[in-house]
Amino acid sequence: MYKLHGDDKPKKSxxxxxxxxxxxxxxxxxxxxxxxxxxxGAIRRK
Structure with missing residues (x-):
């Protein structure tokens, strides 16, 4: 009747x-x- 685990889908590699x-x-x-x-006013590297 009903499937419990849904294993009917093909497995993806x-x-x-x-x-x-x-x-x-x-x-x-x-x-x-x-x-x-x-x-x-000047931009300095930290």
């Missing part, structure tokens, strides 16, 4: 995903960028 290093993740999030600050 899992692709191996490339693991990103911590440095690559930080670069994507913008953490490793230089920070700039305005000092007496």
């Amino acid at each position: 899992k692709k191996k995903e490339k693991r990103m290093s911590m440095r690559e993740v930080m670069e994507l999030m913008g953490i490793r960028r230089d920070t700039y600050k305005r000092v007496r």
